[in-house]
Structure formats: structure tokens, C-alpha cells
Amino acid sequence: MILITGGLGFIGSHTARALVELGESCVLTQRREPEPNALLADEIGKRVFLEQVDVTDGEALIEVCERHQVTGIIHLAGAYFGDPYEDARSNIGMFFTVVNAAKTLGIRRVGIASTIGVYDGGDEGALLESIHLPVSATQGIAMSKKINEILISQLAPATGVELYATRIGAIWGPLGRPAAPFFPTSQLIHAAAAGRELDLSTLPGGRLPHADDGLDLMYVRECGRALALLQLADQLDHRVYNVSSGRITTNREIVDAIATALPEARIELPDGHDPQNTRARSWLDTGRLRQDTGYQPEYDTERAVADYLDWLRAGNER
Known part of the structure; x- marks a missing residue:
């Protein structure tokens, strides 16, 4: 127990x-x-x-x-x-x-x-x-x-x-915040699931994220x-x-996964990196986790995005 x-x-x-x-x-x-x-x-x-x-x-x-x-x-x-x-x-x-x-x-x-x-x-x-x-x-x-x-x-x-x-x-994912303050993943997926435009006021910095920015x-x-x-x-x-995942996931990967799961969704992001984003490109090393538990990921980005879209489109609010 x-x-x-x-x-x-x-x-x-x-x-x-x-x-x-x-x-x-x-x-x-x-x-x-x-x-x-x-x-x-x-x-x-x-x-x-x-x-x-x-x-x-x-x-x-x-x-x-x-x-x-x-x-x-x-x-x-x-x-x-x-x-x-x-x-x-x-x-x-x-x-x-x-x-x-x-x-x-x-x-x-x-x-x-x-x-x-x-x-x-x-x-x-x-x-x-x-x-x-x-x-x-x-x-x-x-x-x-x-x-x-x-x-x-x-x-x-x-x-x-x-x-x-x-x-x-x-x-990120089911039961999480619809608008996370530090990264745009949830906002992108909620907008796609609801078939609406992105609300810039909910996005970090109040502006569209750039496609090649990301984090772990x-x-x-x-x-x-x-x-x-x-x-x-x-x-x-x-x-x-x-x-964590042990790798950087870019906003482009999220948008591409949304397009695969929901072809009618149209989300266009600025190319490249946001010049105002000064965050270091870093990720968490997960060697200890994998070695001591045998943990291996079961959800890649595409599967995770599709799963969350299914959850939201089934009537769950978040």
C-alpha cells in the first residue's frame, strides 16, 4: 500500500x-x-x-x-x-x-x-x-x-x-493546466481539440512560440x-x-504530431528560434532512472499528442 x-x-x-x-x-x-x-x-x-x-x-x-x-x-x-x-x-x-x-x-x-x-x-x-x-x-x-x-x-x-x-x-497531459506558464504545449493541443484559434494571452510571453524552440x-x-x-x-x-524524457521536444514536433492526429487543425508557428528566448538548450539526463528501475518510454511525441487529443475530445476539460 x-x-x-x-x-x-x-x-x-x-x-x-x-x-x-x-x-x-x-x-x-x-x-x-x-x-x-x-x-x-x-x-x-x-x-x-x-x-x-x-x-x-x-x-x-x-x-x-x-x-x-x-x-x-x-x-x-x-x-x-x-x-x-x-x-x-x-x-x-x-x-x-x-x-x-x-x-x-x-x-x-x-x-x-x-x-x-x-x-x-x-x-x-x-x-x-x-x-x-x-x-x-x-x-x-x-x-x-x-x-x-x-x-x-x-x-x-x-x-x-x-x-x-x-x-x-x-x-503535460490529461488533468494538467490548460495554459501552462512556461511552455506552450497544452495551449497548442487545447486549441486544436476545440477547433479554435490560439489565444495569445494564454501563451508564455503573450506571443506565438517559435517552431524550433523547445525543452525537455x-x-x-x-x-x-x-x-x-x-x-x-x-x-x-x-x-x-x-x-523527464531526457531530450528536447521542439514546438515543431508538437505541431507536426497534432497535424498527424487531427489533419483539419491548422497551427502555424514562426520558423527558427525566438530571439527573446534566452533559456539554455538543456535537458535532464535520465541514466540513473533507467538504470535503477528499467524505465523505458512508452509514449513518443506523436502517440502522446494523439492520446491527449482523444482525452480532450472525449469531453474532459483538461
């Missing part, structure tokens, strides 16, 4: 689905009263169980873990509401609550969600987990994740809990499976894992 904090969120739902498909049962916690989504509705009460829990409440979390006989935890919940002090206090509190529950109950393995943002842009090329990162960060989410990673390095040997961090890349994108079904495989692996040899 694997407990996922934030388990009914975007990534959490797909991680739960992947765990079920791998033969596991899950308990999903959410601070608000949990409501099943279309991805998990058929498994609620069978292999998936819902609990309303504030992860900062240590006694409540321990009670849920005991009642469901939890054997592993994937901690995805976070507090990012714009108040740096309260967000930091909540996120650090949740981290310690989760680790304490595992330590108290003898839960062997706990995965803590981190982010590609800890690289803070990074250099050109492949970004390896072994790169030495600055302690500072330009963005609150990246800062809280760096703090968690430092705590993992100290508390894993001190508690006897197998703690590991997952640096998650740019994720990972389809959310793949992300969920990767997180599930890390939790279930016989042995993990590292405390930090990149979770």
Missing part, C-alpha cells in the same frame, strides 16, 4: 494509476475533501482509497498510515500560495511530518518531489544529478525543493528511512509510471533522480 500526498493532483493521479497497473494499492491524501477524477473513478474503493488529511498534521498522517498499513510514501503535496514565509514554513513542516511518519512506523522508502527548477537554468546540454548546485534560487518552489534535498542527505542516514528526491521536468517535456502518464517504478524498485543506488 503506497500513500501519495497530493494524490488527486495532476501528477499524483497518474502516479496512482501507474501503481495500480503495476499491481499495487494506493491511499491518496488531499487537504480538501477528496473527489475522484475521471482517471481513477473506476478504482476508488477497490485499489485506490481517499483520505482527507492536512499533511502538516503529524498525528493524522500517522493514523492514516497505520490504518491502511502503508509500506511506502510518495510526497507530492506542496504549499505555493505566494507568501514566502508561510509557504516555506508549510513545505518544511510537511517534509518533517512525512519523514517522521515513516520513521515512527518503520516505512522503508519515501520519495520526495523535487523539480527541474533546482538547476536554475543550468548550462547547455545534459543536466546530471551530480552537478553541484548553488544554494540560492530565483524562485520559491526551487528554493523549497533545494532545502528538501539537503535535508534528505542528512536525514536518510540518521533516520534509517530510504529517502530520495525526484527532480521532475516539464510535465515528459508526458504525464510517463511521469507517473517513472515515479511508481522508483517507489517499487528492488534497490535504489542514489538519493536524487531526474524524472
Whole structure:
């Protein structure tokens, strides 16, 4: 039984689905009263169980873990509401609550969600987990994740809990944001599925993306499976894992995949690279993930785009 904090969120739902498909049962916690989504509705009460829990409440979390006989935890919940002090206090509190529950109950393995943002842009090329990162960060989410990673390095040997961090890349797909703030993939696909023009106000920078720009994108079904495989692996040899596709996907690839799946969709992007885009052309090296879990991608860009279009055209809002 694997407990996922934030388990009914975007990534959490797909991680739960992947765990079920791998033969596991899950308990999903959410601070608000949990409501099943279309991805998990058929498994609620069978292999998936819902609990309303504030992860900062240590006694409540321990009670849920005991009642469901939890054997592993994937901690995805976070507090990012714009108040740096309260967000930091909540996120650090949740981290310690989760680790304490595992330590108290003898839960062997706990995965803590981190982010590609800890690289803070990074250099050109492949970004390896072994790169030495600055302690500072330009963005609150990246800062809280760096703090968690430092705590993992100290508390894993001190508690006897197998703690590991997952640096998650740019994720897109079913249940995600219709308008992602940092990359245009979702906006392109939503517009094609609805048969409407692109709304420039929803696109990063308020302008059309250039065809040859891109970044390391990972389809959310793949992300969920990767997180599930890390939790279930016989042995993990590292405390930090990149979770992404390990390659740059260009906007041109997305548009070409849309055209293959939906020939009537007409999306034209400016050729070349946006001169205002100063982001380094880098991607997450996924060698550790593949070596320790056997992970291999099942969705290429064409299959992923077609799958998401089918999901949206079936009546799902996002």
C-alpha cells in the first residue's frame, strides 16, 4: 500500500494509476475533501482509497498510515500560495511530518518531489544529478525543493528511512493546466481539440512560440509510471533522480504530431528560434532512472499528442 500526498493532483493521479497497473494499492491524501477524477473513478474503493488529511498534521498522517498499513510514501503535496514565509514554513513542516511518519512506523522508502527548477537554468546540454548546485534560487518552489534535498542527505542516514528526491521536468497531459506558464504545449493541443484559434494571452510571453524552440517535456502518464517504478524498485543506488524524457521536444514536433492526429487543425508557428528566448538548450539526463528501475518510454511525441487529443475530445476539460 503506497500513500501519495497530493494524490488527486495532476501528477499524483497518474502516479496512482501507474501503481495500480503495476499491481499495487494506493491511499491518496488531499487537504480538501477528496473527489475522484475521471482517471481513477473506476478504482476508488477497490485499489485506490481517499483520505482527507492536512499533511502538516503529524498525528493524522500517522493514523492514516497505520490504518491502511502503508509500506511506502510518495510526497507530492506542496504549499505555493505566494507568501514566502508561510509557504516555506508549510513545505518544511510537511517534509518533517512525512519523514517522521515513516520513521515512527518503520516505512522503508519515501520519495520526495523535487523539480527541474533546482538547476536554475543550468548550462547547455545534459543536466546530471551530480552537478553541484548553488544554494540560492530565483524562485520559491526551487528554493523549497533545494532545502528538501539537503535535508534528505542528512536525514536518510540518521533516520534509517530510504529517502530520495525526484527532480521532475516539464510535465503535460490529461488533468494538467490548460495554459501552462512556461511552455506552450497544452495551449497548442487545447486549441486544436476545440477547433479554435490560439489565444495569445494564454501563451508564455503573450506571443506565438517559435517552431524550433523547445525543452525537455515528459508526458504525464510517463511521469507517473517513472515515479511508481522508483517507489517499487528492488534497490535504489542514489538519493536524487531526474524524472523527464531526457531530450528536447521542439514546438515543431508538437505541431507536426497534432497535424498527424487531427489533419483539419491548422497551427502555424514562426520558423527558427525566438530571439527573446534566452533559456539554455538543456535537458535532464535520465541514466540513473533507467538504470535503477528499467524505465523505458512508452509514449513518443506523436502517440502522446494523439492520446491527449482523444482525452480532450472525449469531453474532459483538461
